[in-house]
Amino acid sequence: MLALRLLNVVAPAYFLCISLVTFVLQLFLFLPSMREDPAAARLFSPALLHGALFLFLSANALGNYVLVIQNSPDDLGACQGTSTRRPSWPPPSTHFCRVCARVTLRHDHHCFFTGNCIGSRNMRNFVLFCLYTSLACLYSMVAGVAYISAVLSISFAHPLAFLTLLPTSISQFFSGAVLGSEMFVILMLYLWFAIGLACAGFCCHQLLLILRGQTRHQVRKGVAVRARPWRKNLQEVFGKRWLLGLLVPMFNVGSESSKQRDK
Numbered sequence: 001m002l003a004l005r006l007l008n009v010v011a012p013a014y015f016l017c018i019s020l021v022t023f024v025l026q027l028f029l030f031l032p033s034m035r036e037d038p039a040a041a042r043l044f045s046p047a048l049l050h051g052a053l054f055l056f057l058s059a060n061a062l063g064n065y066v067l068v069i070q071n072s073p074d075d076l077g078a079c080q081g082t083s084t085r086r087p088s089w090p091p092p093s094t095h096f097c098r099v100c101a102r103v104t105l106r107h108d109h110h111c112f113f114t115g116n117c118i119g120s121r122n123m124r125n126f127v128l129f130c131l132y133t134s135l136a137c138l139y140s141m142v143a144g145v146a147y148i149s150a151v152l153s154i155s156f157a158h159p160l161a162f163l164t165l166l167p168t169s170i171s172q173f174f175s176g177a178v179l180g181s182e183m184f185v186i187l188m189l190y191l192w193f194a195i196g197l198a199c200a201g202f203c204c205h206q207l208l209l210i211l212r213g214q215t216r217h218q219v220r221k222g223v224a225v226r227a228r229p230w231r232k233n234l235q236e237v238f239g240k241r242w243l244l245g246l247l248v249p250m251f252n253v254g255s256e257s258s259k260q261r262d263k
Contacts, residue, residue, distance in 0.1 A: 004099050004112075011112040018191070019062065022140050025185065026054055030143045033150060050143065057139060061132035063249025064125040065114065071251055073104035073119025095217050108206075108215040123210070123237050124245065130203035137196035144189045151182060166190060210237050 034047035095107035097117050106120040118126045148165075149156055156162060169186045172178040178186075209216060213225050213233040238245065 001098060007112050008099055008115045012115050015065075015113050018195070019058070021188065022136070022192070023058065025188065026051075026140065026143065029181075029185065030147050033147055054136070054139065054143075057132055057136040060247075060249055061129060061136050064129035064132065067125040067249055067251050068111070068114045068118070068122045068129055069116050071122040071125065072100075073107065073117050073121050106215055107217045108209075109217065119215075121251075123206075124239070125249070125251065127203055127206050127210070127237075128245065128249070130199045130206065134196045134199035134203060137192040137199065141189050141192040141196065144185055144192065148182065148185060148189070152178070162189075210234060 031047050031051055034045070034050055094103050094105055096103050097107065097110050099110055100117050102117075104117045104119040106123075108118040108123060108126075110117050111126065114126075114129075116122070145156055145162070148154060154161070154165070165186060169178050169183060173180075173183045206216075209219065210233055211230040213228050213230075217223075218225060235242075241250070244250065
């Protein structure tokens with residue numbers, strides 16, 4: 001339990017450090033390299049478009065990250081006056097989280113990167129957090145590949161060029177042909193690629209469960225759920241203002257009836 005609580009602190013710090021490093025690289029390396037094109041129009045310059053798109057992706061990722069932390073799932077134990085004890089007869093589809101020490105409604109899983117449980121109130125923000133984190137990481141990887149390609153004069157036309165970039169760069173780094181800053185960017189490329197694919201996988205898996213009207217906890221326990229149209233399952237999580245939520249980080253738990261109903 002001590003290891004889990006320690007991970008609950010280290011994982012958010014790791015995510016925030018990666019976000020800060022990504023922002024610094026974008027601001028001080030990638031954007032300045034795009035300003036060097038004098039033929040580009042000032043209004044639609046690559047630096048301006050790149051900066052606006054990156055700010056949009058990162059703002060949505062961090063905004064939904066904060067909302068996941070702020071909007072914890074309903075604590076049924078607190079409603080019964082036993083927030084630190086497991087109730088004798090918990091309602092269906094609830095789970096007692098040992099890390100949070102509470103019983104959450106429609107518990108899905110405990111996310112260590114946010115230090116919070118994912119359930120009835122923050123499922124939508126968690127899905128959007130995974131989506132925009134994946135897009136921000138993959139977009140940063142593309143910008144980093146363009147930067148490395150220009151600085152080191154490397155062509156990525158061959159499909160295996162990205163896979164062989166790391167071992168080749170390591171040997172060149174120890175021989176002095178690659179600078180430390182360039183080697184750091186190359187390492188970040190693979191980190192962005194791994195985080196982007198992992199978050200994309202989480203997002204797709206979570207969307208599939210939402211369409212089925214299930215949670216990850218129910219799948220692990222083999223709990224059967226009542227079959228409903230996938231549109232109702234989707235609306236219960238994303239609400240009626242789902243399109244606005246895709247553009248602006250906002251909190252919406254869906255219909256009012258879903259707040260009182262335990263699936």
